[in-house]
Amino acid sequence: MGGKVKAVELAIQCRGLGKRFGKYTAVQNVSFDLPAGTIMGFVGPNGAGKTTTIRMLCGVSIPSEGTAQVLGYDVYKQPEEIKQHIGYMTQKFSLYDDLTVEENIDFYGGIYNLSGETAANDKARTVARINLAERMDQLVASLSGGWKQRVALACAILHGPKLLVLDEPTAGVDPVSRRVFWQIIRQLAKEGMTVLVSTHYMDEAETCDYLGFIFYGQLIAFGPPAEMKAREQKATLDDLFVYFVEREAVDDPRNQRGR
């Protein structure tokens, strides 16, 4: 990163970001710059602090320390502005089962304050892009996991967010749906949307522009995947991941804070 970052528009910029719950430190000292229009993969074992970091960046959880700007908005002072300009989706596909696909989309459209012609245009564009036209009248409860995932994505990008945050969006989804999903994500990034996605799948991580490895609440590596592999001389991301886990497990900073 370094000096040339200034020239690029940054979607996320955070310095020394940390979150404590009581005495427990969930995340500490996370710093990175993410250029706009790129895809960043967030990788790390369960409980490493991915979701906590994501929640801080979304303006949902107030950080205990550090600074962060998301799309130019301060996470402390302008959380509502952040929420208006990002799209968010989790592995739970938080949709209303007892509503149809269309009713879900309309609801989230309203929640993002879209109305009238704007709402209709955004809906038509999103439905066409994600290919949902034939499913509009179907109850969400009757959809398969892959389709639920697509509807959830539709609801998250409906309002044209500049940053799309995906928390393990493909967990438990079949490979075909996963591929379709990623095609859409890459297309969105090509059109200028920044994407922050946490994942356990190394093949997904491989195709990201940037990767952040988070372990024991710390961001221990950040950069383009190829660069990271080269730095540690590993052939694959899998190897790199295992290497990091084994190295870091020895000295969990949270266990040896007095060091």
Next chain:
Amino acid sequence: MTPGINEGADRTTQERMVPVAGFSWTRFMAVLKKEFIQTKRDVPSVIMAVVMPVVMLLLFGYAVNTDVDHIPMVVWDQSMTADSREVVQALRNSTYLDPDQYVQGYGEIEDAMNSAKARAALIIPPDYGKAIQGGDTATLQVFVDGADPTTARAALSAVQAVGTERAWQLQSERMNLQGLGGAIGRPIEVETRVWYNPEMKSTLFNIPALIGLILQNVIALLTAFSLVREKERGTMEQLVVTPIRPVELLLGKLVPFVGIGFVAFAVALLMAIFWFDVVPQGSWVLLILLSILFLVTILAIGLLISTIASTQIQAMQMTVLLVLPSILLSGFIFPRETMPLFLQALGGMIPLTYYITIMRGIFLKGVGLEYLWQDTLILLVFLVGILTLAMKKFKKNLD
């Protein structure tokens, strides 16, 4: 304009308007619409809102009946004279007692009382007729089953009233016979008038209060469920990451339940009027306005519960925690005036207490705001307080 240009224009307007701060009508309407659709599809809840008032009104309307009459009584008539039959007939005419079963001996009386076939027993001694005719004092013996104090009290006062009445009658007959003047008046005549509920029907007293109790139970539960369901299904987690304001979400959730609550209220009211014959004496407008006030207060309680509970089971338990004391302490069955001060104060913390006073005031006494303003004011304070608390709690949850 070509669609392309149109689309471009839309993008810019969308980016220009950053409608983040303040109340957004669009967001509120989105929640409202969603809630209406969900409620419409949630048939069990709709049925609960309409059928529960009917079932509960029927159940409580008949079960919570404190009118004590036709108490079964056994009679051991050892005299078997016209005089003894007369006293039995007088008891029967009082309608409080049904002295229909004749027995012989203490053993049979004990059997009847033990098996609860009779709640009272009358023993007429063998010399009853002779004593009456001979101008002596005759003694009637009455046993009352005191296990249930309410029944016992009613039986005792009925027997005593009949006894006194008979005694007066005989006394004046005897004095007449001795030529001591014609109609002897009683030294004191007590004239009684019962106000508001002259027939002292307990349904007249219970049904108006019951409407409040039913509204409280049905609406608090339904409202609490609606928000907790979002938590359980994980949709709340999603909503938190959207620009929705707590006020917009809470109001959007409340309004449909005002509708449901009003339907439940109307059903209960119609039942009261056409089934139980309990018709409000006072102003209809006041009745409906104050009922809406109470309804909204209950909705706020439901919201408060839903901000604390994280599962529907918890919400259910908390609602029961509200329902049980409110049945006992609100003055619904037992008068609050006779309770220990502590319990009176506890009952004072339940909004239903004040609504019951309001309902009885309008239904039975036909009074207006000039008598009910205090209760109305307290309800208002409850509403504002609970709603504020719920909003505060809800904001914290968003964090």
